[in-house]
Structures are given as C-alpha cells and as structure tokens.
Amino acid sequence: MKTFGGKALFLDRSDVNTDEIIPAKYLNESSKEALKPFLLEDLKLDGFSTEGLRGVSVLVARSNFGCGSSREHAPWALEVNGINIVIAESFARIFRQNMYNCGMIACALPKNEIDSLFALFAGKETFVNVDADGEKLTFTSGAEKKTVGFILKGFERDLIQAGGWVEFAASRY
Numbered sequence: 001m002k003t004f005g006g007k008a009l010f011l012d013r014s015d016v017n018t019d020e021i022i023p024a025k026y027l028n029e030s031s032k033e034a035l036k037p038f039l040l041e042d043l044k045l046d047g048f049s050t051e052g053l054r055g056v057s058v059l060v061a062r063s064n065f066g067c068g069s070s071r072e073h074a075p076w077a078l079e080v081n082g083i084n085i086v087i088a089e090s091f092a093r094i095f096r097q098n099m100y101n102c103g104m105i106a107c108a109l110p111k112n113e114i115d116s117l118f119a120l121f122a123g124k125e126t127f128v129n130v131d132a133d134g135e136k137l138t139f140t141s142g143a144e145k146k147t148v149g150f151i152l153k154g155f156e157r158d159l160i161q162a163g164g165w166v167e168f169a170a171s172r173y
Helices: 032-038 073-080 093-101 111-121 154-162 165-172
Strands: 005-011 056-061 085-088 105-108 126-131 136-141 144-149
Touching (some): 056 126, 111 144
C-alpha cells in the first residue's frame, strides 16, 4: 500500500478539470515520468504557481474535482509528483474511479467540512496524516489541529491496499 499524507496544498476552486491537471498536449507521452513537470501548468487560480507544488503530497479542493475527459493521465500526473490523495467535496465519477484504480484516494468530505478546513488551514503550512484503516484525516498547522472522518468503501479499500487495479487483479486472477 502507498503512503498517504504529508504536506497539503489548498486549491480554492471548484471544477478543476483534467485538462488543468495535465494539459491534453502532453497525452502522447509514453511514461508517467514524462508527465511530471507539467502537473497543473494550465491551472488558473489567483496566487497559484506550480512552484507551490514542491513537497506537496495532498491536494484539498472544492467540488467536482477531475471533471472533463476520462483520461487516466490526470491521476498519473498527480501520482508521479507524489500526490496520492485528493480531498474535495465531490469528484467527477470517472476521475474518482481512476484514482482508486491507481491505488490512490479520492476523499469526498461534506461541504461544511471542506469550508472549515479552508477557513482553518488554507494559506498556512499544513500537514495531513491519513489513517486509512481508521478512516481519519488529521490536519495540523502549528498549534491548530483538526481530525475528520471519511469513508472508504470495501472495494476502494481493496484497491488502495493492493496498490491499484492491476496489482489487485494480479493477486486474484
């Protein structure tokens, strides 16, 4: 199973689409590693720079994260950059499944929880501890700390424990 958690980056926007996650012009790349330098290069968000991605392992956003096309390249670009969990109010269905198929977590939290996390931690150096077994996220910035619960369905848990769909299938078939 991958390691989840670490430094968080808050993207205060809904509808971050797959073309913003990894622009279509890079979809002809033949390896995940080739996608690495282009993560979020087309994201338009006040105050955002791709320089802010250094050392980030967790993204926190608003609703409908990963909308757009169904390409797997979007989770791949996150993964190759060390981001294995995205926390948002909601996800585009296919993007969400692609995250789990890659052994990553797409963690949906209620709007009031996301609003609270943005109010407490956005713009601050924040770290997230992910307890997948206990289904808890602990956000910490300085003396500020908040723990929230989340739900991993059985098959989602199986996929992240195996490391993704390919590893899951290989262990069963």
